[in-house]
Amino acid sequence: MIRFHNVSMRYPGGREALHQLTFHAAPGTFHFLIGHSGAGKSTVLKLIYRAEQPAEGTVVINGRNVERMNRAQLPALRRDIGVVFQDYKLLYDRSVFDNVALALEISRFDPSKIEGQTTRILDYVGLKERMYENPIALSGGEQQRVAIARAIVNRPALVIADEPTGNLDRDMARRILALFDALHRQGTTVLVATHDLSLARELGHPCFPLRDGRLLTPEELRENPLEETAC
Numbered sequence: 001m002i003r004f005h006n007v008s009m010r011y012p013g014g015r016e017a018l019h020q021l022t023f024h025a026a027p028g029t030f031h032f033l034i035g036h037s038g039a040g041k042s043t044v045l046k047l048i049y050r051a052e053q054p055a056e057g058t059v060v061i062n063g064r065n066v067e068r069m070n071r072a073q074l075p076a077l078r079r080d081i082g083v084v085f086q087d088y089k090l091l092y093d094r095s096v097f098d099n100v101a102l103a104l105e106i107s108r109f110d111p112s113k114i115e116g117q118t119t120r121i122l123d124y125v126g127l128k129e130r131m132y133e134n135p136i137a138l139s140g141g142e143q144q145r146v147a148i149a150r151a152i153v154n155r156p157a158l159v160i161a162d163e164p165t166g167n168l169d170r171d172m173a174r175r176i177l178a179l180f181d182a183l184h185r186q187g188t189t190v191l192v193a194t195h196d197l198s199l200a201r202e203l204g205h206p207c208f209p210l211r212d213g214r215l216l217t218p219e220e221l222r223e224n225p226l227e228e229t230a231c
């Protein structure tokens, strides 16, 4: 689960990126975080996995208060969060298989089960046949699926994704979102940040509409139903 209470965030030397955000995503729900470029979507995700800390407010993830955690507590937090980055962040000096298996090694998964689990997840995302290739040889959509496999291989309770369909054509974007939807149906909490309202609407999950670092209230949406943020 995700709970933000009055969260504000300012980058050093920058303007306020988020202003008094309050929202709650209950366990097992699927939400979109919708907003234009610069609205603050990536910043929200960074606060969830504690790459950044809020200036004010509280962030509770899977029942743990994140902004008060010390360095030693972060690995346990991050083991429970699968993060799919906007630019994939794959390692291009090793195979698709090794990219995914590494996530299990880092989370101290039973070594005798790493090969089986990695192969199963790559099969799930449709890449079993390509698993010994270098990710550089894969298309954008395929690389995105490697990134998803890596994020979900140790079965985190929460999966967050930053513009996972940003560089993909419509068909591949739908396939990627279908993977997140399948995870959600298995009980995973999912938060997908996107500027693509029409794609989000196709799945019909609720949205958190973000504009200029603020969440729009239902009243604001009703009064000013801007096409790019109204869900």
Ligand SMILES: Nc1ncnc2c1ncn2[C@@H]1O[C@H](COP(=O)(O)OP(=O)(O)OP(=O)(O)O)[C@@H](O)[C@H]1O
Pocket (backbone or CB within 6 Å): 011, 012, 014, 015, 016, 017, 035, 036, 037, 038, 039, 040, 041, 042, 043, 044, 195
């Ligand atoms: N490292 C940083 N230093 C200073 N300002 C930053 C930094 N990262 C983001 N910002 C600013 O914070 C605001 C929110 O940025 P953020 O990246 O969260 O938006 P976004 O909705 O994810 O945009 P995009 O869809 O383009 O990735 C923007 O005004 C941005 O310029």
